[in-house]
Each structure stands twice: as C-alpha cells, then as structure tokens.
Amino acid sequence: MKKVNKLFLAFLILFSIQFSFAQDSLKLSHQEFMNIVKNYHPLAFKYQLQNRIAREEITSARGNFDPVIAGKLGEKNIDGTRYYSQRNIELGIPTWYGIDITGSYNYLEGQKLNSSETPGGLYQFGITVPLAKNLLYDRRRAMLDQAKFGLRMTEAEQTVLTNELLLDAENTFWEWVKNYEIYRLQKSAVQINRKRLELTKKTYEFGERPAIDTVEAASQLQSFELQERDAFLNFVKSTQDLQMFLWKENQEFYEISQLIFPSSSLDEHSGYSDYELLVENVKSRQLENHASLEYYFQKQNILESERRLKWQSFLPKLDFTYNFFNKENYRPDYLPFFDNNFQYGLKLEIPVFMRQARADYQIAKLKISQNQQDSQLKFREINTKIETYRNEVSNYFTQIDISTQNLNNYERLLNAEETRFSNGESSLFLINSRENKLLEAREKNLDLKAKFLKSYNKLKWLNENFLR
Known part of the structure; x- marks a missing residue:
C-alpha cells in the first residue's frame, strides 16, 4: 500500500510538472491497450491454463483404459x-x-x-x-464422458470470464479517456479565463471597465481552477485504475515511470456508426448458443452421466x-x-435394503433439477441483459444527438454574448454565465458519450459470448 501511495504521489508531481511537455509522454491507443490485456494479463493467462487442465483431465480419464x-x-x-x-x-x-x-x-x-x-x-x-x-455403464466410462463434457464446460466458462475481463478493461479505458478530455476541457477554460482576467485588468486601468469586473473575472478564473484540479485528480485516479490492466511478459506488473496519455478519443469510436448493426446481430442470435448457457448444458450432461452411473447400483x-x-x-x-x-x-x-443406491440416485436427480432451474434463470438473465443494453445504447445515442444540438446552441449564445459585450451591450457576468452553461454542456456531452460506449461494449462482449 505504501508503495502504491508513493507511486501515486510521484506520478502526481511528475504529471503536474511535465504536462506541458506532452510530446515526451507515452501515448496509448485503444487497440494497443486491449492487446496488452489479452496477451499479458494474469487472469487471461489463468483462463487459458484452465482449459489446458481440462484437456489433461480427459487424458487422465483415458488412462483407466490403459493396458x-x-x-x-x-x-x-x-x-x-x-x-x-x-x-x-x-x-x-x-x-x-x-x-x-x-x-x-x-x-x-x-x-x-x-x-x-x-x-x-x-x-x-x-x-x-x-x-x-x-x-x-461403469465408472471408467463415466469418468471419460464427464471429462469430455467438463472440457466443453470449462471452455464455455473461460469464454465468459475472458470477455468479462476485456469488458472491464475496455470500459476502464474509455472512462480514462473521458476524464482526460474533461481535464483538457477544464484546462482550456482556465487558460481562456486567465487571458480574460488580464484583459479586464487592462481595460480597468484604461478606465473602460469598473473595478467589479476584475473581481468577476477573478472569481470565474478561480472557479475554473478548482474544477481543473478536481478534473486532474479524477484523471490521475482513472490512470491508476487503468494501470491495473497493464502487464508485461511473464505476468510482471507494469509500473508507470513516465507520462501516459490516450491517443484515442471518444469521438473516434466506431460504435456510433455500427451500433445498429450490432443490435440487429444480437437480436438474430439463438440464446441457446450463448457460452453461459453452454456451461449449464454441459454441466447437465455431467449430471446425467452421474445419474446413469448411480442407476447401476440398483442392479x-x-x-x-x-x-x-x-x-x-x-x-x-x-x-x-x-x-x-x-x-x-x-x-x-x-x-x-439398497439405501445407499436409492439415496445416491435421488441426489443425482435433485442436482439435475437444480441445474435446470439455474439454466432457466440464466436464460432469463441473458435475455434481460440484451434488452437492457439495446435500450441503453439507443437511448444514449439519442441523448448524444440532443446534447450536441444543445451544445451548439450554447456556443452560439456565448459567441453572441461576447459580441454584445464588445459593443458595450452586455456584462462580464452574463458572459461568465453563458460560459459556465457551455462548459457544463460539454462535460455532459462527454459523459453521455462515455455512457454510450460502456453500454455498447456490454452489448458487444455479450455478443462475443455466443459460441456459434
């Protein structure tokens, strides 16, 4: 924990000092990040090993037939x-x-x-x-059958777990990108208001503006500086969240030793143009082919094999x-x-009395019944998730369109207010008010894009869980 805190402090200081030298920093794209997670993350490697273990279980079961x-x-x-x-x-x-x-x-x-x-x-x-x-039927045949079913069951389970890992990683990446863009937005607002304060002071010195305008400009600048610091802190926190997915070969943790920035932006994502195709593709899929359900189907086969074996005890x-x-x-x-x-x-x-045989057989049947209930519940859960993610994606896309129009209107209002101000028909207070609304609209727009991409990713990786 102390090591993480020291790393956080060092990164914070380093980031503050060298932010203006972005050309010397490390750039990370979405594709590069996802390749790192797929190839080097310990959980992804662990899931691959689990499949290999299941294959060796088949070999072990075949050993019962060795001369x-x-x-x-x-x-x-x-x-x-x-x-x-x-x-x-x-x-x-x-x-x-x-x-x-x-x-x-x-x-x-x-x-x-x-x-x-x-x-x-x-x-x-x-x-x-x-x-x-x-x-x-006997135990030798049952063990081999169950090992084969177990491999398919494990492969289905690891498909779901791997895709959940990639979903978590991808959403963490786009949250990081959003926080970076918000920080850039706040930093730009600070720079604009710092210049505005200097200009206001000069106009006051020339007697063109009252002294209260310098107080108004300074208050606006201080407000944006506070928001910039808060946005910067959010970006650093999300960078640490992102670092949890950064690993090197041999599953060695990647420690950030230099600045790291996204080379991808929220607007570059292909999801805005192909989300409808994804929605239609998911709608056309058969739920029975989903890896989560395949897991329960193969588990059902294992339990059926055990039931057949227990039935032999009655003979x-x-x-x-x-x-x-x-x-x-x-x-x-x-x-x-x-x-x-x-x-x-x-x-x-x-x-x-056959008490053991009867008890074992009833237990096997009850386990089958339990698995059937779990399978039906999972079927309903997947179906509900599909509908939820489809609605989220469509709704957020509509909200982005409305938010973009609203953003354009706020920009026009701010430009008009600045024109009136230069003509002496407005006040610095009104400009600040328009600017605050525009900044809120921009942040809202970025937040909606991030929410859209998160819902899009949920639907995309749920679609990746279909086996055929």
Whole structure:
C-alpha cells in the first residue's frame, strides 16, 4: 500500500510538472491497450491454463483404459527347504464395455506347494464379464464422458470470464479517456479565463471597465481552477485504475515511470456508426448458443452421466470369469471350453435394503433439477441483459444527438454574448454565465458519450459470448 501511495504521489508531481511537455509522454491507443490485456494479463493467462487442465483431465480419464503389465518374482526358503520359487508376468486389458481381458505366464516350483497350485510353467488367458451392474455403464466410462463434457464446460466458462475481463478493461479505458478530455476541457477554460482576467485588468486601468469586473473575472478564473484540479485528480485516479490492466511478459506488473496519455478519443469510436448493426446481430442470435448457457448444458450432461452411473447400483453385481490354461511344452487344447484346462467363477452381490443406491440416485436427480432451474434463470438473465443494453445504447445515442444540438446552441449564445459585450451591450457576468452553461454542456456531452460506449461494449462482449 505504501508503495502504491508513493507511486501515486510521484506520478502526481511528475504529471503536474511535465504536462506541458506532452510530446515526451507515452501515448496509448485503444487497440494497443486491449492487446496488452489479452496477451499479458494474469487472469487471461489463468483462463487459458484452465482449459489446458481440462484437456489433461480427459487424458487422465483415458488412462483407466490403459493396458497394465505386472510382474512378480518371489521365493520362500526355511532351513534349507525351498517352499516355493515363483516367476510371473501378466497383462491386463480393460475394454470399453466393462469387460476385462487378462493374459499371463506363471512359473512355479518348490517342495511345499499347495495342492491347488500347478508346478512348472503355465500360460493363462482369461476374461471377466459383468452380466448386470457395470455392463451398460461403469465408472471408467463415466469418468471419460464427464471429462469430455467438463472440457466443453470449462471452455464455455473461460469464454465468459475472458470477455468479462476485456469488458472491464475496455470500459476502464474509455472512462480514462473521458476524464482526460474533461481535464483538457477544464484546462482550456482556465487558460481562456486567465487571458480574460488580464484583459479586464487592462481595460480597468484604461478606465473602460469598473473595478467589479476584475473581481468577476477573478472569481470565474478561480472557479475554473478548482474544477481543473478536481478534473486532474479524477484523471490521475482513472490512470491508476487503468494501470491495473497493464502487464508485461511473464505476468510482471507494469509500473508507470513516465507520462501516459490516450491517443484515442471518444469521438473516434466506431460504435456510433455500427451500433445498429450490432443490435440487429444480437437480436438474430439463438440464446441457446450463448457460452453461459453452454456451461449449464454441459454441466447437465455431467449430471446425467452421474445419474446413469448411480442407476447401476440398483442392479445386482453379477460377474462371470473364465480362464483358459495351458502348461508349458504342452499341445494347446482349446475346445471345448469347459472340458479341460479351464477355470471359471460366477460372483453375485445384492444389497439387501439398497439405501445407499436409492439415496445416491435421488441426489443425482435433485442436482439435475437444480441445474435446470439455474439454466432457466440464466436464460432469463441473458435475455434481460440484451434488452437492457439495446435500450441503453439507443437511448444514449439519442441523448448524444440532443446534447450536441444543445451544445451548439450554447456556443452560439456565448459567441453572441461576447459580441454584445464588445459593443458595450452586455456584462462580464452574463458572459461568465453563458460560459459556465457551455462548459457544463460539454462535460455532459462527454459523459453521455462515455455512457454510450460502456453500454455498447456490454452489448458487444455479450455478443462475443455466443459460441456459434
């Protein structure tokens, strides 16, 4: 905090001293600023990383289907008696439909082997098939499906978050430009009134004006000087707000070490001419394609996958396992499967009350219902925002047109009052009054343009959130 305050004070002093040397200052355009935010802002970089994480989650889920090679080597020897010596290598292949395939070679010898064990080399090929639970859907398939849906969900979410960041940055930029133009406006008024005060003093010395006119001119100058200081402070504050979006490569914060001014102006924005096209473009979009809704659609897919998985818990766990054996150096005897050299098993598990299965399934259904409600609410929210921003843009554009006409009228009134004053038909008080009204009208005009651009940007970045 102390560092920021020192920076603020240094910038304030530097700005005050060197404002007249604008040619040595740093100029920043709208396009340059937005490129900096897109390429270097830590949040933009963070959102890109989030998408990469989601892609790696898919790779991780695919790992559940990777073949597994296992090996085992062991021996037991007590008091010179070798109970057993074993060498084993095995390959397990999980498949998409819950079927597991295994193949192995096992060599076993020793003096204390169990009667169920087969000495010598033994080849084995086996298969395990779920006949009820996990046949149509299991956790391996669910994890992969959910990872794929999660990637689309993350991409939609990061699209919205990135565009919100760019919207915030763009509106901060145009607020900065507005405050700079207001400061220039106030500074120009101070310069004009300083010259007017000097002229009034000379006319008073020549006996052409009363002394009260010098007081009137000085009061007007002091009033504008106060407004200039206030406008300058607002500009410096908005510069600090802008600095929060200025970063360098490797996400290093950009510290302002020299003057910085906008090279773009409010009047140069293309939104005044193409806002109607933007409004029509947004109207023609399908809300279902909005990234915010896509987020909920993909979340719905994840929840549906979880519901399907929980439904499997109602089925009995019935697994059939078959292993075919062949001793080393023996001629294979494959058929019939249940005649010789085989082993099979049938395992059945049935929960008695199924309380966990019922609870888990109901929870999954309730989460789906919650997401549907959230999706409907978001649909209504987006639709309302579109209507609000459209109305704001149209209304502010109309107000700018009226304000510009009003501004022109105040300029004409001031010019006419100055002509009357030079002819001795008016007073300095009336000129000051006209000038105050003109300055207020100019500030109002700048404020309306800034409000228009902010609403235009809201509509523009909302439009950017549509995926297709």
